Amino acid sequence: MGKILFLLFLIKFSYAEEAQKCAWDNCHATDPDPNVITAHLIPHTHDDLGWIKTVDQYFWGAKPELVPVGVQYIYNTVVEELMKNPERRFSFAETGFLWRWWTTTTDKNREKFKYLIQTGQIEMIGGGWVQNDEATSHYVDILDQMTLGLYRLSHTFGKCGKPVTGWQIDPFGHSREMANIYAQMNYTSLYFARIHYLEKEVRLKNKTLEFNWKASDDIESEIFTGAFFNDNYGPPEGFCWDSLCGDDPIMDNEELEEYNVKEKVDDFVAHVKKQAAHQATNQVMLLMGSDFQYTNANSWYVNLDKLIKYVNADESEKVKVIYSTPACYTQAVKRRSPKLSTKADDFFPYASGKHSYWTGYFTSRPAFKGMIRQASSMLQLAKQLEALADLNPSINSPVTRLKEACGLVQHHDAVTGTAKENVTRDYEKQLARGISGLENVINDYMDKLHPHALKSNLILCPLLNETICQPISNSDEFAVVIFNSHARYYNFTVRIPYKHESAVVKNSKKEVIKSQVAETFKVAQLNSTDQLPYEIHAFVSIPPLGYSTVFVSKGERKVRKVRKNPSGNTTITNEHLIATFDNRGYLTSLQNRKTGLLKSIRQEFFFYEGIDSKDDQPSGAYIFRPKSQQPIAFDSKIELEVVKGSVTNEVRQKINPYVSQIVRLPKNKNYVEFEWIVGPIPKEFKNPVTKEFVTRYTTEINSKSVSYTDSNGRQVMKRYFDGATSFDYDDTEPVAGNYYPITSFGYIKDDKNQFSVITDRAQGMMANEGVVEIMLHRRCFYDDHFGVEEALDEPGKDGRGLVAKGKHIVLFTDLEESAAQLRPLVAENFHQPVLAFYNNSNLEKFEFNRQLESPERIHEFPPWLNFLTIEMLENRVDGKNNVLLRFEHIYHNDSAKAAKYAVPQILDLDNLFKSFKLDFLEKMTLGGNKKLLETGKNRFIRKKGNVYELHPSEILTLMYVPNDF
Numbered sequence: 001m002g003k004i005l006f007l008l009f010l011i012k013f014s015y016a017e018e019a020q021k022c023a024w025d026n027c028h029a030t031d032p033d034p035n036v037i038t039a040h041l042i043p044h045t046h047d048d049l050g051w052i053k054t055v056d057q058y059f060w061g062a063k064p065e066l067v068p069v070g071v072q073y074i075y076n077t078v079v080e081e082l083m084k085n086p087e088r089r090f091s092f093a094e095t096g097f098l099w100r101w102w103t104t105t106t107d108k109n110r111e112k113f114k115y116l117i118q119t120g121q122i123e124m125i126g127g128g129w130v131q132n133d134e135a136t137s138h139y140v141d142i143l144d145q146m147t148l149g150l151y152r153l154s155h156t157f158g159k160c161g162k163p164v165t166g167w168q169i170d171p172f173g174h175s176r177e178m179a180n181i182y183a184q185m186n187y188t189s190l191y192f193a194r195i196h197y198l199e200k201e202v203r204l205k206n207k208t209l210e211f212n213w214k215a216s217d218d219i220e221s222e223i224f225t226g227a228f229f230n231d232n233y234g235p236p237e238g239f240c241w242d243s244l245c246g247d248d249p250i251m252d253n254e255e256l257e258e259y260n261v262k263e264k265v266d267d268f269v270a271h272v273k274k275q276a277a278h279q280a281t282n283q284v285m286l287l288m289g290s291d292f293q294y295t296n297a298n299s300w301y302v303n304l305d306k307l308i309k310y311v312n313a314d315e316s317e318k319v320k321v322i323y324s325t326p327a328c329y330t331q332a333v334k335r336r337s338p339k340l341s342t343k344a345d346d347f348f349p350y351a352s353g354k355h356s357y358w359t360g361y362f363t364s365r366p367a368f369k370g371m372i373r374q375a376s377s378m379l380q381l382a383k384q385l386e387a388l389a390d391l392n393p394s395i396n397s398p399v400t401r402l403k404e405a406c407g408l409v410q411h412h413d414a415v416t417g418t419a420k421e422n423v424t425r426d427y428e429k430q431l432a433r434g435i436s437g438l439e440n441v442i443n444d445y446m447d448k449l450h451p452h453a454l455k456s457n458l459i460l461c462p463l464l465n466e467t468i469c470q471p472i473s474n475s476d477e478f479a480v481v482i483f484n485s486h487a488r489y490y491n492f493t494v495r496i497p498y499k500h501e502s503a504v505v506k507n508s509k510k511e512v513i514k515s516q517v518a519e520t521f522k523v524a525q526l527n528s529t530d531q532l533p534y535e536i537h538a539f540v541s542i543p544p545l546g547y548s549t550v551f552v553s554k555g556e557r558k559v560r561k562v563r564k565n566p567s568g569n570t571t572i573t574n575e576h577l578i579a580t581f582d583n584r585g586y587l588t589s590l591q592n593r594k595t596g597l598l599k600s601i602r603q604e605f606f607f608y609e610g611i612d613s614k615d616d617q618p619s620g621a622y623i624f625r626p627k628s629q630q631p632i633a634f635d636s637k638i639e640l641e642v643v644k645g646s647v648t649n650e651v652r653q654k655i656n657p658y659v660s661q662i663v664r665l666p667k668n669k670n671y672v673e674f675e676w677i678v679g680p681i682p683k684e685f686k687n688p689v690t691k692e693f694v695t696r697y698t699t700e701i702n703s704k705s706v707s708y709t710d711s712n713g714r715q716v717m718k719r720y721f722d723g724a725t726s727f728d729y730d731d732t733e734p735v736a737g738n739y740y741p742i743t744s745f746g747y748i749k750d751d752k753n754q755f756s757v758i759t760d761r762a763q764g765m766m767a768n769e770g771v772v773e774i775m776l777h778r779r780c781f782y783d784d785h786f787g788v789e790e791a792l793d794e795p796g797k798d799g800r801g802l803v804a805k806g807k808h809i810v811l812f813t814d815l816e817e818s819a820a821q822l823r824p825l826v827a828e829n830f831h832q833p834v835l836a837f838y839n840n841s842n843l844e845k846f847e848f849n850r851q852l853e854s855p856e857r858i859h860e861f862p863p864w865l866n867f868l869t870i871e872m873l874e875n876r877v878d879g880k881n882n883v884l885l886r887f888e889h890i891y892h893n894d895s896a897k898a899a900k901y902a903v904p905q906i907l908d909l910d911n912l913f914k915s916f917k918l919d920f921l922e923k924m925t926l927g928g929n930k931k932l933l934e935t936g937k938n939r940f941i942r943k944k945g946n947v948y949e950l951h952p953s954e955i956l957t958l959m960y961v962p963n964d965f
């Protein structure tokens, strides 16, 4: 009877939103006496979505021989223990696990969980799908994985499912942009554990572990930030009561042996006082839990209950203990109004010791990092097509699966390259599955658009980067539909594999377009039999948020032979630039054709040898630690091939059996592309030597010791060689300590020129005195002792070692041009076009009743404006779908010349969109889960209708709510 009543109560409860008391409304009282320290016990678990085991092995508890934990049991037992005692609290972070549990557990458990959230016993913190990495995650990926988690949370739990606490406790360094994103999502605080050991020393001494992080100069956002007292996110020594720990329980029966209450209370009080001595207030946060803890929540709570009881019983100690959550702790601190210092830089690079610089992972697993970037660009297309055609999203839709896969790999042991090899394979499998779903989305979209045409049967080729595309490998004729997810024209050269040495390429209007066939660049590194012998380079123009079709057929003209090993200097040229290579094959200069100005530039490859296991800190998946501070040069003469023509102008360099490169001047562009191919990195049979390959650009820019790197692809951070802003730099690792993460770009400049590199994946960069060095690939044969217990020795496809291919775009102009062009170029480079192939000789049937070029939906966006998100959100009960829209002002006020572009702009949506009617628009915070209150600080002034004002670097988030729901 009681049970039934209780269940009824639960069901009733979950509907009354006003009656809900979220964690932050239901905090236990702290002690009002300023002389009493309040210790906040924060029961929590840190559950990696893959690391030593795969995400699903962790969830189920499979492979106990690797780690004896299962996340499903954590949810089960925590819920059970919380239901026993309303005083108890728990904080859950990563929602990727929550939904796995949610869909596999019982109705009763779901109701209980809802009840616990809506009574404030559970606080949802963080709230993203994963706890994303902050060095290697791109901001689009961060927003996507946060949105995925947050939308489901608020959809399922209402107002208590809208987290207010930023929770990044494990990532290996912290970015300013991440703090900015949390601030824009209306979080009230941000917590983490890992900061540079020297900054930690200063903050402990200064009592500034907690501070206000000034997270953006342009937006003036700020977030209350706390670095933990311990170097980790676990409990004080002696108070770990998980089945994974070895600490004694509290044994409180004096009649029995082992009675230890006094000893435990004394130790606890001593710790609290020690910690309080380093905090700005008399509030102390204690993290009661750690990696995969609480598989048996009973052993934790039994002891925490007793700890609270016995410490509070002794008033003389002046310590009060309460169950708490991060939001309650934050409230308690803020209520005491401590004077907080501010910080405006970031926490990169992170070092846990003199020789432990966590700068290797910026580059670790380069092919996986490249695949992730490619997938996130594809996800943007998938979301757009779904929203444009209203394909009806559901939990099982291919777009949702791609979202989940892209979210998953942002985990701080995934994109970082710091999971075991087998776990990384699992990530790649899930990502590949997600990507293949894009094919369904594309075909569904085309079918919906062309109900009277032949069913669209377009096929994607994931290995175009290696000139492989099976479906067309035997075709003379085929069509390629090219999709552009950018809201600007894509006027660019696409490369299409082909079996013949001559081709005719026509556009949607059947006009012959500029194209050129070139022999495929054959290198021993990538010698697949599937590789096609030729590549068509065709100059296309794809409308914004649209597609366009090109038709390939056999031509007459023979391909122009590549010129091999020319003697003397070699030059290539396009409409803007002349690139000169010396007689050894190295690039030496770039000349601007318009101004005639000649700039000296050298590009070379080098490698570092990494420290091995004879030292206690080897170079490994996380850590970069070279043996010598000077990298080793390849001084061999380069084997050259030169391809010139009306579309293609490139120099192909074979440097040695494991490094080659194409240096290219793309048609109509004023930048240079460096397409590098590195690997397999050689491995000696006995005592193999770790090797880390870098590319170096040497210029005459007088950059001194200053350089600039992006923060998750958005803000720019000023970097000092051998220097830090928040502490006294100690030069213990002259190279590794000067590496910084770049997710999209980095640059150096002087008072005339700027040299910028745009990447296609996350990498590590170091710069000093005109030289920019970027690490491309690494193969480490020893574990670096941070838990993976496996060497970063990627076998690649055939076991010889991984080969990675990627691209740098180098923009080397005066300051003015760089200020104007760099940001738009970065945005364009993120939105890679997607080529879908139609391989059927009956092209006429394909064309019948089909628009070969997409309907014009929007006017081309101006360069300052990025259409960041169009995303349909899952299932409303009325079957209609909300659509999330984000618009980004891409310029930042980050240099004197930028000031011209970093100005407020008017966004008039009704004038940009042609075929949409954008009525019911709701202004949201960046996460899309909270309405943006019309406060004085809210700067998205709505002038009238759908007209907004956007300031530099601002992102406007709107929710389109069809009909009044």
Ligand SMILES: *[C@@H]1O[C@H](CO)[C@@H](O)[C@H](O)[C@H]1NC(C)=O
Binding pocket: 202, 203, 206, 208, 341, 726
């Ligand atoms: C620590 O205190 C010193 C001296 O007041 C100050 O110069 C420094 O900026 C502080 N640093 C931090 C990180 O709090």
Ligand SMILES: *[C@@H]1O[C@H](CO)[C@@H](O)[C@H](O)[C@H]1NC(C)=O
Binding pocket: 422
């Ligand atoms: C990786 O997975 C494969 C296939 O399941 C298995 O045979 C192999 O033992 C695993 N390797 C490690 C190091 O766990």
Ligand SMILES: *[C@@H]1O[C@H](CO)[C@@H](O)[C@H](O)[C@H]1NC(C)=O
Binding pocket: 489, 490, 491, 541
């Ligand atoms: C791109 O191509 C379109 C159509 O061919 C043209 O209208 C537009 O001006 C071009 N944009 C640039 C930047 O070249």
Ligand SMILES: *[C@@H]1O[C@H](CO)[C@@H](O)[C@H](O)[C@H]1NC(C)=O
Binding pocket: 367, 368, 370, 371, 374, 462, 463, 465, 466, 526, 803, 804, 805, 806
């Ligand atoms: C080509 O792209 C695929 C898919 O992203 C990736 O798995 C592969 O590693 C890439 N090849 C090279 C040589 O980088």
